[in-house]
Amino acid sequence: MNDGTERRIIDVRASILAEGAREGEALRRRLAARGVLAVDVMGSPGSGKTTLIEALAAALGARLRLAVIEADLESRVDTDRLEASGIRAVQLRTGGFCHLDAAMLESGLEALGLGADSRGAAPLDLVLVENVGNLICTAQADCGAHANLALLSVPEGDDKPLKYPVMFAAADFVAVSKADWLGREPFDLEAFRARVRVLNPAVPVHAVSARAGTGIAELAAWIEERRGRMRRGDWKGPGRKG
Numbered sequence: 001m002n003d004g005t006e007r008r009i010i011d012v013r014a015s016i017l018a019e020g021a022r023e024g025e026a027l028r029r030r031l032a033a034r035g036v037l038a039v040d041v042m043g044s045p046g047s048g049k050t051t052l053i054e055a056l057a058a059a060l061g062a063r064l065r066l067a068v069i070e071a072d073l074e075s076r077v078d079t080d081r082l083e084a085s086g087i088r089a090v091q092l093r094t095g096g097f098c099h100l101d102a103a104m105l106e107s108g109l110e111a112l113g114l115g116a117d118s119r120g121a122a123p124l125d126l127v128l129v130e131n132v133g134n135l136i137c138t139a140q141a142d143c144g145a146h147a148n149l150a151l152l153s154v155p156e157g158d159d160k161p162l163k164y165p166v167m168f169a170a171a172d173f174v175a176v177s178k179a180d181w182l183g184r185e186p187f188d189l190e191a192f193r194a195r196v197r198v199l200n201p202a203v204p205v206h207a208v209s210a211r212a213g214t215g216i217a218e219l220a221a222w223i224e225e226r227r228g229r230m231r232r233g234d235w236k237g238p239g240r241k242g
């Protein structure tokens with residue numbers, strides 16, 4: 001119906017993402033100035049994020065002071081699990097939000113003594129952030145981490161880059177988790193890698209199994225390399241988001 005009223009659609013998505021990116025960049029800058037690398041660990045519910053974080057903590061714990069920020073809609077399940085393994089962790093309850101943003105990450109950093117008002121030597125070298133289990137909007141929102149670690153587990157299938165491209169385009173490292181299932185599932189690792197490369201030509205794609213212990217050393221080395229780059233002033237931030 002044309003009654004003369006101006007009808008417009010205002011695209012709020014772009015402005016929300018741009019504002020989020022500004023806040024994310026400010027947080028990255030602050031953490032980098034204190035020598036703290038933040039890695040955003042993303043993937044579907046049950047893809048193995050917490051189990052991989054436990055394995056990474058075991059691999060890196062002797063060299064880096066690390067803590068974990070857990071984000072879930074509800075519960076302390078993952079934080080209780082990590083604490084039971086002797087890993088320092090704080091739990092964020094997103095209460096319905098399906099991804100983290102920089103303001104939410106700030107709350108977790110404050111609890112770790114890395115808030116905006118904290119001064120002096122940083123108490124940590126590395127913060128692993130387990131984002132809400134979600135293969136879509138976690139990759140679109142900039143939470144202020146320096147690098148994006150995307151997990152895709154073998155049982156989820158090798159077609160996922162075709163259906164959920166944003167995550168794989170935004171990743172700085174793609175971990176094919178539960179790699180001990182390769183051979184038992186019709187997952188073609190080379191086809192998966194080729195699909196990721198179309199979206200993100202240079203990203204490393206590695207099979208990892210927290211259960212079997214494979215690929216963990218390579219992933220730990222990548223994290224240390226990212227921290228080294230950040231300390232040299234090269235902390236441009238994660239791959240494309242949005």
Ligand SMILES: Nc1nc2c(ncn2[C@@H]2O[C@H](COP(=O)(O)OP(=O)(O)OP(=O)(O)O)[C@@H](O)[C@H]2O)c(=O)[nH]1
Binds near residue numbers: 044212
């Ligand atoms: N076979 C196999 N199973 C794994 C591996 N890693 C995790 N799992 C199993 O996968 C299930 C989910 O693992 P989690 O680490 O809780 O997954 P998550 O991504 O943290 O899950 P949410 O936090 O709920 O999104 C558990 O039953 C794990 O034991 C692995 O490397 N191999």
Ligand SMILES: [Mg+2]
Binds near residue numbers: 049050051078130
């Ligand atoms: Mg988890």
